[in-house]
Amino acid sequence: MELINTNRRVTVAWHRHKGPGFVNHLVKNVRDPDHPIPGEIDGVTREALIRTMARVLSEHGSAALVEAAANHLDKALEYARRADSLHDLADALRKEELT
Secondary structure, eight states, X not given: OHHHHHOHHHHXXXXXXXXXXXXXXXXXXXXXXXXXXXXXXXXXXXXHHHHHHHHHHHHHSOXXXXXXXXXXXHHHHHHHHHOSSHHHHXXXXXXXXXX
16 A cells, blocks of 8 residues: 555556446445446456556565565466456355365
8 A cells, every 4th residue: 555655657557447336336345245347447447457556566665575466366367257256256265265
């Protein structure tokens, strides 16, 4: 959040790729499991948001953030493609822990 609030390039990427819109739907989904997180907002997909944020955070973040972005990008993209709600995501994570 600090980079979103203080680094212009990160801020621009966040807003251009509809980060606030996706977060609003995510919060609504927490309150109402029947409210889906859309796959796309104004032509921007969840995957595009994740890829772009991973790139700009890697360019402007700490070494630890760069490493985390690289280590978790593929899994984040997989979940973004599969889960339309946090409840679906939690179920998928729980199943992976059990296997």
